[in-house]
Amino acid sequence: MTRIDRPFEPSDLQFQWGATKVGDGRWRYAIWAPAAQSVELVLNGIAHPTTSSNGWYWAEIPAEVGDTYTFRINGNDRPDPAARFQSGDVHSPSVLTEVTPPPAWDGMSMEDLIIYELHVGTFTEEGTFKAATAELEHLAALGFTAIELMPLSQFEGNRGWGYDGVLIGAPHNAYGSPEDLVALVAKAHELGISVILDLVMNHFGPSGNYIGEYCPEFFHQTDTPWGAGIDFSRDEVRHYFGDIAMRWLEDYGFDGLRLDAVHQISEEGHRPFLISLIDAIRAKDWGRPIHMITEDERNLPHLRDAGYDAEWNDDYHHTVHCTLTGEDFAYYEPFAHDPIGDLKLALERGQVNEGQKRPAGKPMGASAGHLPWSAFVNSNQTHDQIGNRAGGERLIALSNDTAARVLHTLLLCSPFTPMLFMGEEVGSAAPFNFFVDFEGDLAKGCREGRARELASIGHDASKMSDPTDPETAAASYPFRPEDTPHRADWEQLTKDLLTFRKERIVPIVKSGEKGLTDAEQIGEEGIYVAWPFKGGQICIALRLRPHNPELRGKAGPFPNHMLHFPDFAVGDLTTDPYAIAVKVIS
Structure with a gap:
């Protein structure tokens, strides 16, 4: 053979x-x-x-x-x-399944992407591929150009986040059939929306993973936080995951992959698996851009230097979160000492941690200032940061509406790749909870383990909803009838911002970067940033009052050109505690 x-x-x-x-x-x-x-x-x-x-x-x-x-x-x-x-x-x-890919299309450039992260099971009341497909026209009308689907690999039960998948190449059948998924991707492409799949290759879920029975060589001795570590030094293992990753792109027409927690993918062996994977993807003519995005807590640029397009930028999220909430526990602690200064650094450099000494924790990361702004996927909220709280609270529920609007504007008008989590476009305050569909001892262990984990990072575990209760998942549906007036106002803001981004921001970004970013902190509450491009400048001035009273002060004088006739503004920089002005100079 x-x-x-x-x-x-x-x-x-x-x-x-x-x-x-x-x-x-x-x-x-x-x-x-x-x-x-x-x-x-x-x-x-x-x-x-x-x-x-x-x-x-x-x-x-x-x-x-x-x-x-x-x-x-x-x-x-x-x-x-x-x-x-x-x-x-x-x-x-x-x-036995054969999948007919959707019709070919030209795709979208990285600079064009405005990503909408969604969980198929709670994005609609039905929780299916078909129901999600019916909502795509609305997302396109608002101006979104990409959706990122949380993991679809088959997992235990009907409901769950998807990060405990065990049959990595099989779409979760509670959401629908492979044909339903192809139809979703085809409809998205018809509407000018790229589709990115969140793919987990660093561990398997706790139920239905039989590989260890007959193939212990698949794993090594070092565990991940979620289960047995996978031995990527074995060719059989590398090809298992590599072939399946390519299959998602080929069979379903996905426009890219978001690879979960790649810092847990071992790089032992003759050639790092992640490098082999990106080389294989870049070697093929897909007829459309393939966007490869990583989640990597190390803050290193090496994978983006090797061909990956972007990385989830937790530094940006943490500075925003600490400014508005004052939280200073667990991984927020280093960002709670000077969140305004850190946010200025994130806007100037892309990320905060670049190997320098920080107020808390060990130095981490390396310089990433040479990367294009599109290489940083910035977000104010994600499934991860909301869901890994005892109450599943969104940022708007922890701060206030005006502050949330200012940060919404900053996210969508800066040159980085923006990502919203489902419901954020309408200012939803609905929680997004952690939930599973386990029974018996596994359910008991999940409840107890979840409570211990939350307590260990500073959360009040008594506020935790039972992750095994179906109502916990149902409560995570983000669109509530009682929010209609509030929702309409937020939705219009989102539409206005996405239109502004498409017409004014994206053309400047596409013209190419030119020179160093001009960034300065204005007093103790203000930031001014100007990003230079060959086609002009994107200038943003914002004022954010830190939640911590000890950090509050006055915003100094902003540049005059930001105070008079901005192209987009929320609030008044001279008087309001939360305000932002955006000006594009061509």
Whole structure:
């Protein structure tokens, strides 16, 4: 048997994980199970023998799309870890699936992206791909140019965030079918919206992960905060995740991936997996831009230097959060000493932590000032920062409406890549809670573990909603009828800002950067920033009154050109505690 070609570095890998159509109605079913004593392929309930070599077991058997199959390993039926769809939950037989990609389209540049992060299960009352598709026209009318879907990989139960997926390549069937997902992507493209998938490759969830039974070599001795660490030094492991990542892009037409917590992906071995992955993606002509975004708490530029487009910028979020809330526990502590100064630094440099000594904690990060502004995905709120609170409170519930509007304007008018979390566009104050669909001991362990985790980072765990209660998930739906008047006003602000960004900000950003950013702190409450570009300047002056009374002072004199006839403004810089003015100079 000859080796199947891979887009990654050469290896002696014989097979591709899972079910692959090989022609004439025949399918090859392959699994790497080096610890297995026996493996059979069970197709539509009928067992078939497999051939084995070097820990691989495979069979070639005629079948049709829609047939179900499992691998019977040591007498136990297990789903295909590389399944494309499931007949039921994570313990059920897998389904032979072929996906027809959506029609080709030209895509969007990184500079054009205004990202809307959403969770399919709570974005609509129905919680399905079809229901989300019906809302895309509204998002397009507001001016959003990208949506980022929280993880879709099949996980235990019907409801959950998705970060505990165990069948990484199978869309969660409680949301709908693969065809429904293709239809969502196709509709988004029709409306000029890119679609980015949040993909977790650093760990598996706690229920339905059977790989360790028959393939302990898949894991190494160092655990992640969420489970067993994965051994990316093994070619079989690298190709498992790499092939699935490419498959999401190829089969469903996604325009990019947001890779979760890449600092937990080990870089051992002959070549770092993340570098192999980006090289493979960049080597292919997709006919559209593919946006590769990372979450990486190390604050290092090396992955963006290697070809990744951007990184979630927690530094920006933390400075905003500490300014408006005064919170100073856990990872907020370093940003609570001088949040206005840190925000000025984030606007000037992109990030705050660049390896220098900080008021609290160890130095981290490295200089990222050479990167384009689009390489920083800035946000005032994300699922992570809202949901990992005992009460799931949004920023607007922790501060005030006026302050939230000022930060909304700053986010959407600065040259970085902006991202909003669902509901933020209408000023929603609804919580976004942590929730799962576990039962028995697993549910009990989740409740207790969640309470311990929250208490360890300074939250009052007594305020925590039961993550296993269906009402906890239902309460996370962000659009409430009683918010209608407030919602209409916020929605208009969002639409005005997105129109302004498209017409005035984006053309300047696309003209190319030119020279150093002019940034200065104005008194103790003000910031002035001017970003130079070949096509002109984007200038922002803002005043934010820190929540902590000890940090409050007066804003000094702002430049005259920001006080008179700004292009966009919220509040009055000379009198209001929260205000912002934006001016674009062509």
